Amino acid sequence: MATLKEIASRAGVSVYTVSKVLSDQTESARISAARAEAVRRIAQEMNFRPNGVARAMRQGRTLQVGVLVPNNPGNRFAHPLAYETILGINEGLQQAGYLVALARIDDVRRGLEEQSRMFKERVLDGMIVLDSMPADVEQRLEEIIPKCVWCDSNMWREHGCIRRDEEQAGRLAGEAAVSLGYRQIAMVTYSPEYRSHFSASERLAGVRAMVEPLGRPLEILIEPGVADMPRRRQLAEQLHPELIVICHSIYQAQALRSMGEEVEKIAGRDYGLICCDDMHQLDRLWPGLSRVTFDRYGMGLEAARMMLKMIASEKTACVSRRLGGELLLGTTTRARDGSGTGRNGAAAAPAGE
């Protein structure tokens, strides 16, 4: 636990000199090369590592940014998609010298302050909020934390927000369903009371916009609960080759695939399946899934950049952004007779940025 003071006394110089040398300001402080070298050697010998806390205190900034993820009480569910974003955020911040501190909070059962020291004390330069929080929590956050970036959140305004273009995702999936020539189109999503995240309504709206103007009805299917065997089976029995199911999320796509398998139905052969969302490594785990791609890691990286600009007070650089994806047709969809569309014929251009 060496300190500048100890190094200074060993080297026979002042604390000032040590500080300047170790922070590479020898020229501006015009410290002789010989002295600088001696100081560096001693610091090295003493295995010196600066006390980040003292530095933060002096400089009035912590070089720490929080990442807030939501949690349902007592739920151990680890949302793998959130993790992709977190890693992107981490990459962008870590290389800029920032530490990323994680916090996971319950809905509103308890005050923020009781849940994490992040809210009780001042320890952050800013916070990236992932996913949506109840409106009153969002407001409280802005009072407590100096700079907030809203990532994949319901919060949307001119500055400081970044999200996927979810309506585009819905449109791309809906358009593909139509142009592949399926006679019947359904969508699996959450029941209305669980559609609080903006992606639920936007993806649905995007799908509707492509399907309904053509006079095709869109049937809405709700994912049955894990233990609701009768409804799971019933849903699986409905699947047939002229039906394409558009899944809101990859969770629902995976769940539907499993339900289908239980009655020996395979996506692509026995029904069409396309997903509005994407997950990294799907190219390894389920390469055949037709889907609208999205790079969540990249979104995290962008959120980190936005945070850094916000900390640097470059407000104009923090204009909110909406990120696009593109259609990827795999083996879970097939062109139907008379669709006039080849296997990958419905591929659309990536959305603009």
Place this chain on the structure above:
Amino acid sequence: MATLKEIASRAGVSVYTVSKVLSDQTESARISAARAEAVRRIAQEMNFRPNGVARAMRQGRTLQVGVLVPNNPGNRFAHPLAYETILGINEGLQQAGYLVALARIDDVRRGLEEQSRMFKERVLDGMIVLDSMPADVEQRLEEIIPKCVWCDSNMWREHGCIRRDEEQAGRLAGEAAVSLGYRQIAMVTYSPEYRSHFSASERLAGVRAMVEPLGRPLEILIEPGVADMPRRRQLAEQLHPELIVICHSIYQAQALRSMGEEVEKIAGRDYGLICCDDMHQLDRLWPGLSRVTFDRYGMGLEAARMMLKMIASEKTACVSRRLGGELLLGTTTRARDGSGTGRNGAAAAPAGE
């Protein structure tokens, strides 16, 4: 940005009094209730939140713990299993008032210090290392960080380590494969040069221990690369109803499932599939997968507790732990004729702690 000093001057008391009141030490400091109340009111009005950095500096502890996860250079892969553990760690530490700071490091291309401020400065009370690091990195970490807990890591010694009993996982899967009566048993794992994580050799050893003493050969299959279509197809073609494939990880189980589907084979009906590993929410996404369960969130929670004890210097309480799982038979395996085992007949007792 109120400070104790400002509150003190407004309240007409000393900084000492404010500090004692706001840290709930009014009795020991014998501060009158009226004064205490006045101070609290003013602090509230000024929206006071203590400066965590100043507090940390004064107390000589940061109340921050790092979590280190490995990364392959340039790889965006978000390891969902690691995230489960991270959330468990976070739960245990957050409620004890600690902040969890994430760091992700490359192999050894660059020094630790260049990769995260966590290593360059002193900002942590301890670190939980997730997964395995190269041996020289592990050694360096112990020099740099005051207290380390090794979670799911190759590092194994009497104190400060926590991991799954991977050999037990292999044994449970192997035992099930045998007792279900499959005539042929294979295992999908990584090629030998990628078996550096201890789970690779331990799961394999566990499977072998149950299969080979019975005179049953264990065929080793290597997961083909994502783009290696011929080998993927070849592997899929080999699948048949008398063969059970034991998958090392859920990634390989998912990949195999997809390969099988491409040739219209369904696990359970057209081949047996059992996995040595588990993932949260598989009950929703793939409830039918036969597997050896494991609660990674719980492992993270335990790692957090171990860290807290280590910080409190309760060394005896930090004895290393090996956590068990149990067999769960779903629909991807079926009892073969003459196995003498019912559908769920091979269920084993949970392993000890």
Place this chain on the structure above:
DNA sequence: CTGAAAGCGCTTACAG
């Protein structure tokens, strides 16, 4: 019961 003051380990304006 309460307060003035030291000190945690840095950085930097100021003075030689």
Place this chain on the structure above:
DNA sequence: CTGAAAGCGCTTACAG
């Protein structure tokens, strides 16, 4: 070229 000293915002031993 270099150093003594102030100060960031807390906590707490010491003195009334």
